[in-house]
Amino acid sequence: MTDRRRTIPDLIAGHAGLALTAPGRSGLDYAGLAAQIDRAGRQLAGAGIGPGDAVGIVLPNGPEMATAFLSVASHAVAAPLNPAYTEEEFAFYLDDLKAKHLIVMRGAETPARAAAARCGAQVIELSAGEAAGEFTLSVDGTALAEAPATRNRPEDTALVLHTSGTTSRPKIVPLTARNICASAENVAVSLALSPADRCLNVMPLFHIHGLIAAVLASLWAGASISCTPGFDALKFFAWLESERPSWYTAVPTMHQAILARAPRNREIVERARLRFVRSSSASLPPPVLAALEETFRCPVIEAYGMTEAAHQMAANPLPPRARKPGTVGIAAGPEVAVMGENGEILAPGRTGEIVIRGENVTPGYLNNPKANAENFTNGWFRTGDQGVMDAEGYLTVTGRLKEIINRGGEKIAPREVDDVLMEHPAVAQVVTFALPHDRLGEEVAAAVVLAEGATADAAELREFAAKRLAPFKVPRVIRFVDEIPKGATGKLQRIGLAEKLGMTA
Template sequence: MKTTMHALIADHPGNLPAIGAADRDWLSYDGLRALSQEVASSLNAMGIGAGDRVGIVLPNGPEMATAFVTVAQVATTAPLNPAYREDEYAFYLEDLKAKALLIGADDDGPAHAAAQKLGLPVIRLSVPEGAAAGYFTLSSDMSGDASRAPTAEDVALILHTSGTTSRPKIVPLLQSNVAASAHHIRESLALTPEDRCLNVMPLFHIHGLLAAVSASLAAGGSVFCTGGFNALNFFAMMDEARPTWFTAVPTMHQAILARVGRNADTIANNPLRFLRSSSASLPAQVMVQLQETFGSPVIEAYGMTEAAHQMACNPLPPRAQKPGAVGVEAGPKVRVAHEIENHLIDGTGEIVISGPNVTAGYESNPDANAKNFFDADGARWFRTGDQGAFDAEGYLYLTGRLKEIINRGGEKISPLEVDGVLLDHPDVAQVVTFALPHAKLGEEVAAAVVLQEGSATTDKDIREFASSRMADFKVPRKVIILDEIPKGATGKMQRIGLAEKLGLVEKAQGE
């Protein structure tokens, strides 16, 4: 099995299409390999090589896809959400120990401001007029001499994941982790050079980077890169791209279903081999609707950042796709462990994984590593924080989450991070952020707040304050102002079950 990003694209016929986009020529595999060499020369001449970390902030599209694929063959990529505010960029870039920030040629937004504040060198990405999809050039004021190419044990991709502490954990994924996951997904979906993925997933997230881009390229297939998910133009993109599959989160699938009535011809003219769903639980009713609408199997998968995305996946026909199940073991070993003791069990417990795609551990976080990894039965196991069990046929069903992380349509939010921002408001005395059930997103962000005595601050004021400090998806949709926050038997404010305690559940689920 190939173990580096470079090896993933090395052997495919050069004339095959690799990267596409609306109103652009396709970038072939020869073109992608030539771009990889140009990027390596440019970065090496800037003093950037294996082990150096490059923050990448680019809009969704073909250049973001090729920037990830090419920079990862030279250095460590650190894609960041383009929706972040300046303070967030400053935190993440400093926490990652980035050596440089890669942004668009004309981007003078919050990422650029954060880099200036940190004294971080900036690399500019330019797209020549008429260039094929994904082709770009790089420029900067940096100079140096780096030449070592990454090996399988170098870090290819580094991402933050929200944890149960206020400080997000750093997940380093080795070249070998990323390559293994790309192969696992390719095998699960039986991808070939004939397959084309319509990518609507954000490319700062593990789902899009691995399932849509890396797995497609591992198979010699092609990826049509959109500017992100937009239900209004999804079917127009489908007409232009002529994909054989796409992958999305459940909320995207639901938005697509809402628009199928007027797009029956597009669906009929572009038969899909399958649809894929991941990053949050797909309601069984939605899975059935999608199958009936597209006349194609719906493959639900189970993934997380620490696994370089995929852990389990519903199989392709002739095997069954079971609504409500996240599939069968699909790459790493997947088992059930005791939720407190470090051993494997039968029945219901915490889902654990072990395999070549799994991170070796969180960076600079021995406490988290001690809590989340253990050795048993001749393997090293990672605790996912999810509870579940297998049925008699080996299909995995998740029964709940052990962690307090809020899963908003696939976006994971640390409640303590939100607490920390809201507590910066001068009129907020106490706060506890919690998950509010939501019919479409699964969960939404909510916060219970106690104000300083005599304050006339409103819930709208607090939400506006949060909006100025955090990306929109982290901002609480509902802020409840209370005289006192309910506490548990030990006197601690409890997140789990708070929505029920405050009588918010029935109303939220009906919205």
Template sequence: MKTLIELLAAGNAQSTCLSAANSAPLTYSALRQLSQYVQTAFNQVGIGRNDRVALVLPNSAEMASSFVTVACCCTSAPLNPSYRADEFEFYLNDLNAKALVVEKGSSSPAVAVAAKMGIALIELEPTPTSGAGSFTLNMNGLAPKAAQHPGDAQPDDVALVLHTSGTTSRPKIVPLTHRNVSASAQNIANSTRFSSTDRGLNVMPLFHIHGLIAGILAPLSQGGEVYCTSGFNALKFFSQMDEVKPTWYTAVPTMHQAILSRSANNKEVIERVPLRFIRSSSSSLPPQVLAELEATFKAPVIEAYGMTEAAHQMACNPLPPGQRKPGTVGLAAGPEIAIMNADGDLLPTGSTGEIVIRGSNVTPGYENNDKANAEAFTNGWFRTGDQGVLDAQGYVSITGRLKEIINRGGEKISPREVDEVLMDHPAVAQVVCFGIPHDKLGEEVGAAVVLREGMTATEKELREYTATRLADFKVPRKVLLMDEIPKGATGKLQRIGMAQKLGLA
């Protein structure tokens, strides 16, 4: 499987691939026909292989199907629909987008930006009676023109472009080839043992690598079904679960925590809809949350480790009877994984250093960014920017993001270690530790904490609690009790920039 066209060929023609509320089911045969329709429509107006098509659509079956079908003949560039005009201008310009796809009647500021920039606007009109995710395209009078590279995408064509989050620098363009995304989908399918009998409930955003590859492509690669929602909503999750009867779902830790907070009132649904497994990725899952999820759903929880540059998955805890090690992100699950020092030497088992990867799912390199590529690739290995260690059995533990390590007067502190201690306090529901600038020490440890409903704890009490478990220099000097911790666009807690967001820097 080296292209998305080959990937879509896996499903039985009459089996359902996509489903959604108020829509007929979409079969694999219909999705393959839709792909041909999209290819013809784009090729006739001069848009072909490796041309960039930006997608600004709400989370939906149409977003899933347009991502896949556009990538089969051009390059899909999904953008966060909640961006402001200035952000759309930056991204559309940076991508060198040839066209923008929006839903018919869209009020997105991207529409005006595209007009200003002379980017072709294509309107998508959903046709739910023909199947979830089916649509027609209005090319808005674009003049007929031969595409320079028409036809089916090839293995080394770029299927998908995404930007890195850019928390510490200008966002970088990550091109992912058909070979990359197909390999990653297969890696995830192997880890999860997907089959045509699986039905996923997708709550992940579809402008982000986790949702696109693990939520959509991996199950489709094995002929499975994906039910598409409008995004994650903790209030709707259990009613969706009851209606859809999924066999699995994947989410980020903050979503799992929100689901757990409503689980006590939904025990009957949990019993009625037994899950084969639950998957977690995109940021570290506190071992306490993993244990609570497994106890609540009576299903194995597998934590995976992914990043955009690896087309998502790099490592994953195995399903039973394999051993799941809470607090680790599991075994290499696709690319090779090693630990490297700053000089580029590979380190022995048990040594702490930078996690590096190489394999068919890893991006060929950042676009138009020689400096970033020189820093990111060493002797064929991609440097993830994560600090970690491999144990004797090959399980990967992440000890921190190299840029997130707090340097307090020369003492290096992993914020994740402090997180895990605070999570053990019975009153703590959610926590993120981060560095706060300090004029003499360089940085101090800060912690933002959300308490469990109906429970109380003071800043002093929480600091004293950590002092019994951690060396004095690791104890947070400031603990902020909050109703909600600010999150990134994909629902992740982001340490970098947290001090600024909270007015502490």
């Protein structure tokens, strides 16, 4: 196992040219980025921060969020948090992480400040410089003094994130410098990234998807990133025109919002220079994939990732290799297998739990031996996803094990129902979910957003599904909604949806 390029400073060393930019901002080259990381490291050291110290980061999306992450993860433990959290949520996460320092934008009003005061964490303010990504750090208006900095080693924790905690207390996922840099390499290699590429980042940078796939993978390849303020369907096409990216990565709901506005921006679409489009963090309905490829005239690469893997586990390959819509592709970094209930690795064609092992996989949840015992078996990490691998190694994710609907003993994978309903021309979005039922335990339900100008009723959709699904899989309850509740990263939320929609069987 080599330590080559397994820390962030080593990962960016040797590259030249533009590294970071942002709409309407001058860019930062690789020499400037390296200098910024080193300068911030000395300022952090001046505040007594070094390897092993968790630093909360609450910043708006953009180049300073990217470079703050890179700087902290080079010298300490970066803990990016969603700026939309409440004071109570900030207090929970800061306390859980034992973070004694919090970085916020200078002058920004955020409940994170009050939470930091409650937790005894020092608030450090970030002031943006002229070039995208440049910044200085201060406390109470006084710049932090500089001191000799100690860089993280490959085995030091560089990033901590929490699991979603949909069904239990969120777990802390520590990722070492080795984990995140190996994952960056995995993404860059699978996408054949080069210094000629530019990524348009629209993903939130408090989430593993944006941090690794957009930012760190680009830097591994010596490519550049345009850091937007976050996803905005109304501004996306203007960014596509001004930033001239060769690719972007997003979640399916973002892709669908982009497609909805594409007809109004045909000229910009015609001038776009996208080499490919990437999708991850949730399953991409095959009709959406086909529409994206038709719109942008480039391949759409669906990938499969999770926080515990420092993002990417599998991905469909670039042409000329085969892409199989509906699958998440082949192993793209770590080893990937399908495990049976007794811990045995299953043969192709058999359904079980998807498991992974490799250099990008977390060493284990922090302070949670029970979760580690449950999630690691014979050196494999159990993803909690159900899936099947074909003879060529292409993996199909059939659903989260916790999301499988148990209708009176009949097991239904919600994604299978989603994919069928998405084939109906009137359906724009759908999420199939479990609806509590007195007799059966759970019933199959679906929340549906109709396409603009389209009409359909529940009976029509049930009839459509019944021609393609076994009777027990057909949703008994269909709720039409204007919008399906989403999580902070734009992923549609399946667990708990019945309660959110006020539905009972």
